[in-house]
Amino acid sequence: MKQAGTLILLFSLALLSCNDSKKTTYLPSSIGAINSVVVIIDNELWNGSVGDSLRSHFASPVVGMPMDEPLFTMEQLAPKFFTGTIRNTRSILYVEQDSLNLAHIKSDMYATPQRVGVIKGTTKEELIENIDAKADEIIASFKDMEIEAVQKRFNRSLNKETVLQEKFGISLKVPSIYNVSKQEDNFVWIDREIQKGTANIVVYQMPENSFNNDSTLVKDIVAMRDSIGAKYIPGPDVTGKITHMHTEPAFAPYVYPVEIAGLKGVEVRGLWDIKNYPMAGPFLTYILNDNEHNRKLVLEGFVFAPATQKRDDLFQLEAIMKTLQLDTPVVKK
Structure with missing residues (x-):
């Protein structure tokens, strides 16, 4: 009887292990050029005051450069095109006029490493307020991740000088x-x-x-x-x-x-x-x-x-x- 009980216990542990493995989500590696951001936003918003606000923060000129170069290279997509591998982009801004009024940062939603800045508002004015309030934090999060991505790339072959x-x-x-x-x-x-x-x-x-x-x-x-x-x-x-x-x-x-x-x-x-x-x-x-x-x-x-x-x-x-x-x-x- 003792042996049978042991077998039942082992079988139960095996089932639990299988169930845990099924729950595990394996995310693909993120993609994208360094210092690039995909902006998911309706064309109308992008071409108006909301888009202007986004560009004033995320495409502002890098400080201390001899010619104007943007902080991030921005690529805009309408929400209906946000499918497939584009979801694996490392830095994403999702901007939507919605019934919610919020702004936050999500990590590793579709790939890893990944940061998704989510900005919503019930009006264009609320969207702009949320962009102004959250942009610096999102930019810092994007930049820290980009630094780590660059470091990971050149870690593969390092200079051995002492x-x-x-x-x-x-x-x-x-x-x-x-x-x-x-x-x-x-x-x-x-x-x-x-x-x-x-x-x-x-x-x-x-x-x-x-x-x-x-x-x-x-x-x-x-x-x-x-x-x-x-x-x-x-x-x-x-x-x-x-x-x-x-x-x-x-x-x-x-x-x-x-x-x-x-x-x-x-x-x-x-x-x-x-x-x-x-x-x-x-x-x-x-x-x-x-x-x-x-x-x-x-x-x-x-x-x-x-x-x-x-x-x-x-x-x-x-x-x-x-x-x-x-x-x-x-x-x-």
């Missing part, structure tokens, strides 16, 4: 297509070729007491960048002229608070150019308070690609820099 660990006690997940092009006592330059130019990352450190005056922060950041450019990033040879990278003097950079790898600091976006030579492009700098090692750690990405769009190249540099890890102690000087 110079960043040796000099600064840090590591970055850098794709193998990048190479170390220059290294000095307090400076490392990593770059790769892109269409018509290069994508670049430089790393260095500053004294811990740098940038302690909020009233002169922007001025001090520009002075730091210009001094590093003069010392380490020369421009083309021009007879009788000194050429090197500096901050575009006609445009003040934008500064935002940031935290990466547990280090608080600032994010700086702006334009660089070459003194006495017609070359320019966007840069993105992180200045991080590494109090444990008595320093300000500086990571900067910049792109040179004349007459081409640079949004996605700079975005990849952002994704690389956000893989920062502090690996080993550094020698305090």
Whole structure:
């Protein structure tokens, strides 16, 4: 009898296991180009004030670029076409005039990873109010997911150079297509070729007491960048002229608070150019308070690609820099 009871128990567990497996939903991998959003909305709404509100948020110009490039590339579809594989798009906005008045974000509805921003309202005015109220949160959610998607892509083949660990006690997940092009006592330059130019990352450190005056922060950041450019990033040879990278003097950079790898600091976006030579492009700098090692750690990405769009190249540099890890102690000087 004891054996029969054991068999019945095992049979029951097997049935439960089968039922659980039937309930499990396996989602396909999401698809879509980096920084692209599919907008599901009626044509009438898209072509009117509601569409204008969506574009003002989700297709606003990326800060600190030499030419206007949208935050996201938007593709509009009427709801009746929202079928098949298009549902597997990574970033989706679903906007509908409905009997409900709401705005929220859903995750992994049809694929993974996926974010679906849902915005509904009983009138066009309510739709616009909900877009204005929720857009920043949806954009942040989309961007965080896009950063992770980029990082996942280049994780497949990483550069094995150890110079960043040796000099600064840090590591970055850098794709193998990048190479170390220059290294000095307090400076490392990593770059790769892109269409018509290069994508670049430089790393260095500053004294811990740098940038302690909020009233002169922007001025001090520009002075730091210009001094590093003069010392380490020369421009083309021009007879009788000194050429090197500096901050575009006609445009003040934008500064935002940031935290990466547990280090608080600032994010700086702006334009660089070459003194006495017609070359320019966007840069993105992180200045991080590494109090444990008595320093300000500086990571900067910049792109040179004349007459081409640079949004996605700079975005990849952002994704690389956000893989920062502090690996080993550094020698305090």
